[in-house]
Each structure stands twice: as structure tokens, then as C-alpha cells.
Amino acid sequence: MLSLKSKYRTHTCGELTEKNVGETVTLSGWVHRKRDHGSLLFVDLRDNYGITQCVFDGGDENLEKIHPESVIKITGTVVARDKEAINDKLPTGHIEIKSGKWEVLTNADVLPFQVFGDDDVPEDLRYQYRFLDLRREKLHKNILMRNKIIKWLRDQMWEMGFSEFQTPLLTADSPEGARCFLVPSRLHHGKFYALPQAPQMFKQLLQVSGFDRYFQIAPCFRDEDLRADRLLEFYQLDLEMSFVDLPDVQAVGEELLPKLIKTFVPDAIVSDEVPHISFDDAMLKYGCDKPDMRNPILISDVTEIFRGSDFGIFANAIENGAVVRAVPAPKSSDKPRSWFDKLGDYAVKELGLGGLGYIVFAEEAKGPVAKKLDEARIAKLHEIAGDNSSLFFICDEEEKAAKAAGKLRNKLGEDLGLINPKEFKFCWVDNFPFFERNEEDGSIQMTHNPFSYPIATLEELDTKDPLTIKAAQFDMVMNGIEICSGGLRNYNPEVMLKCFNIAGYDVENVKKNFAGLYTSFQYGAPPHGGCAFGIDRLVCEIVGEPAVREVVAFPANQRGQDLLMGSPNEVSEQQLRDVHIQVRKRG
């Protein structure tokens, strides 16, 4: 390994121990903290590798005045600390540097916020001084962890026989999905490059090119509104394989993910099995397409129990096509009235429901809904809920009811403490519908990206109701977070044209929008499939950060600005002229 020694240091700030006692050493780093006792001065010196305490016996007037975060070089002798003075919190806590000489390398001004400690600091200040923020312990650790995870993932992919590729960042706008970032072309008047939303077509072309197994730690760009878990530019572990069926692609995820968590979260309880859940089942039982499998609550459809009952609101709605979904809350029968009222508020405010009906199954069935139902119906509901539980009812049009029930399931799981944060559970969600009906104009459109393969023969595509056709497409979900999406690709030009045809596109359109890929399919394309893992989100889960910006060194803020570099910014008139652009007036 390359030595870390230089004219600035003989050791790092994290490596000296009792073994080094008596040695004369030189350290360089940031003044983390000073403790001034008059004629005795302690300086904690920090670098990437750790913190070492330096003592100036007799004090030092000049050093006392220096600001924290100034960079200094200290030469001194390693001495063992007295027993009482040992600091077990530091790896170097058994020794200290009895200092002779020191020298300022660079001075720091008064800081806009403290590097030491874990004070809350406003986001905009943190971004404006990201280099200071990155010195702080938590963020510094997160970034180093990300570093290790990416190296580990890359090693795993190599071991599994994948080859690593780079694909263009200046490419063409692809017609589906998110908005692209555009880059004007200087050489081609009025034309634009687009930054890739993902290297989708390139990785497929690499399959057609015969490379068999592709992977890339790929930057992806999407010009959409941001969230805590979304960035303008983010990274995916992108992979693609030839001559595979769905289970072959999924095997990569099953091999990779549980092992990843076990490697980087030592106290995690990781379940190796990755159950398959169909999209329809996920929407019914979990109320979303990314169920958190740690949550034991299962949603039931109880439409038939309420049909024709005396509970008029539901019975009438059912006649008009609504469904009723029941969400059980285990061991909640002793909750006070206020708990139920709060959930009712939540349902109205957050879920947009008219209200939240419920039955409490204590000694007897209680609650306003129970009064309206006969014994037989109550017995059936009791069976679903279990003893000492309550059952919440959501009645609405199917998709809305399912989604609201899913959100309630998540909230109950959290509120009732049913989720163990140390646990990591996975599942596959598959059998997504290939087509869906456009709510606005009633037309048939593709649900997923246009590259996925239908689970249907050409003949079935011709004869079956398109809405019943499923896609060879899957998501991998970890603890309720979608961490991977993939599937088999549509490599057969005939099938591809048929699918586009059903969605209302003609041959010319396909040839135009997918020119390169479509052409390549005319010359022998292997059956292929692949997927992509969201690296930023994975790192978040591993280090326990809810926000993806906490695991990226230089993220844009929620408005897509980089306050440190000042992007996006205006450019000169000449630069605009070079790329043949005129900025329109606002409004």
C-alpha cells in the first residue's frame, strides 16, 4: 500500500497507540477542539483517520488564539497517559502527543457552524459550506461507507462474471418516462443531447453486441421534482444478462442483497428468503406495490360482508361499485378512545377519506359500525381481526381504498411498534400488468417502460384482453423501499411492434423513437433481461439515514441548486450564441 507518510506527517491521527510510546512523531490535521487550562493546553488534532490529543505543557499563547478547524502540523513525543487520563472513547485514547514544535499550515475563520459535535444545522448553510459539513463525523462516515459499499458491489459483480462498461452521458432524449436534462449542441444548430435517465438502451445494445453480462455503476439523470429519497442525479448498480429467464435475473438480487446487508450492518436480522408477491396480491394484502414485509398486518377485502348490511353508508357505496378493505390493528382493543379519534383525523387529513369506521373486539364487539351489523357478519370480521384487536374499514373505489388501506397499514405498524428496525426483509413484486387504461381518455397505454417483455405469445396478444396481460417485470423491495426494478426485455421485433400497436403507436413511431435498438434487433438479438439497484437508497438503509442527500458528498438541494458551486447559473451571451440558444422571457 502507498505510504501515508510525507513531510507533513509520520503517522495519521488515528493510528498511534501504546506501542508507539517514546517515538517522536509529526502529525498534521485540523484543530478539532481545544481545552485551555492556562499553562496547560490540550489540542485534539483530527484527520480522515481519527483524532489524537496533543498536550502543550506550559501552554502556548499563539496556539490558544488559533481558531478551530485551522490546519496545523505538530511534532512531539508519544507518551502513555496516566490511568485516570485514559479516554476509552478514542482509539488513540491511551496515548497523547507531548508537543514541542507546531506550525500553522492554514488558518480558519470563525465558523458558520461547528464541525465538532452533532448540532442541527440548517440545510442551506450545510450546502453552502458543504466542505465543512463533510468534515463532520456523521456525514464523513456516511460518505466513506458509501465508498466501501460501491467497492463491495463492484467486486461481487466481477466475481459473478459480469463485465464493467461505460456508456455515453451525452446521448439522445428517450421518449418514455421522466423529463430529460438537455444539453445544447454547438456543432449541430438547434439540436440537443440528453443526459440518460438510465443507460437502458445502451445496456441492451451491449447484449445484442454479444457481451453476455454487463454491469455499470451508472449515473442517471431525471429532471423531476425532488424528495427526501430522490435526487436529480443518482447512481444505480445497473446490470443486464443474455440468455436468461426471470429467475436467472432475480438470482442476482437474491445473491447480492441479503449478503450486502449482513456485510455492512453487523447486528441486522436478515431474512434470506425473498418471497414472490404478485402485483395484484400486493395491492390487496399490503395496499401498495412495495410492501414492508416486517409489518405483520394483512389487509382483507370485506366487501361481501358489508354488502346488503344495515351499515348504509358502505352498503350503498358497494352497490355503486365501491369495495371495503379491512385493516386489523393487533392488540389494540385496550387503546383509549383518543387513539381511535387520532387515527380518524389521520384518515381524513392524510388519506382524504370521509372518515374511518372501526370495530373493537374486546369482550364484545364495540364501536359505531358494530351496532349496525348482525352477529354472523361480526363473527366473520372477528375472525379476520383476531382477539383483543380492532379492525379499521376503508370503503372507496378499489384503487383508492387499496392505497389508503396500505398507508393505514404502514401507520399502524409504526404506531403499534410492530416493526423491528434491526430487521431486513425482502420480497419480489411481480406480475405487473403490461397495459393500463389511461384515466383521462380511456386509451390503452403501457404501464412500465416500453422495453419490458409481455408474458404472452403473439397469438395471445392478438386475442386476449390487453388489460389481463402481465409483464415480465419485477421490483425488489426491502423494508418497504423499492431498491431494484427489472425484467426481461422485449427482444423480438414482432412482439415489440405488436405491443406498441396495442398501445396505439405505429411502426414508424417505434422505428423513430427506438431507432438504434430496433435496428439492432433485426440482426440477431439474444433473449435478455436485467435490473438496476438504487445505490443511494441502499446506502441510506445501511447507514440508517432517511434522506438520500445524507449519503451523497455534493447533492443539490430540494430545488435542484448547488449552493456551493452556484448551479444552475446564468451563462454569458457568447456562450448562448455558441450553442444557438436564446432565453425566452418569463411568462
Add this chain to the structure above:
RNA sequence: GGGGUGUUAGCUCAGCUGGUUUAGAGCGUCUGCCUGUCACGCAGAAGGUCGAGGGUUCGAGCCCCUUACAUCCCGCCA
């Protein structure tokens, strides 16, 4: 584009139902003291257009309206 929450010292926050003349505390900064601290301690000082603008009121940090900014969510987006 829409909704929730927030904005008081460099930073974190308190400030009751609108009414102690001078808006408080901790951290940081500055000055002084301190030989065993490691969140060092002690004494003192500086530091405020209460985001901005308008309104209600005898009186507004607090109530109302407008607006800016931040953040989280919906739409959008894998």
C-alpha cells in the same frame, strides 16, 4: 402546480391567553482566570429590523392578510 410545518443572536431553541420599562438560555465569538481535560471549568463582554411588507389594537415576537425562503408530502418520478 397543490397541501402541511416552520422562520426570534453566527448556530440550536424558549418566549404562556396580545400587556415586567432593557426579547431570554445553551453553544460559538471576544476578554480575563485556571496543570489533567477530552461536551473541561469559572468570571465578564459583544452580538437582535423577532424573514419581509401591510393590517387589527391604546398596545403585536404572539392575532389577520400578502409575500419570500426552508423543509416534508401530493401531483410528477422507478
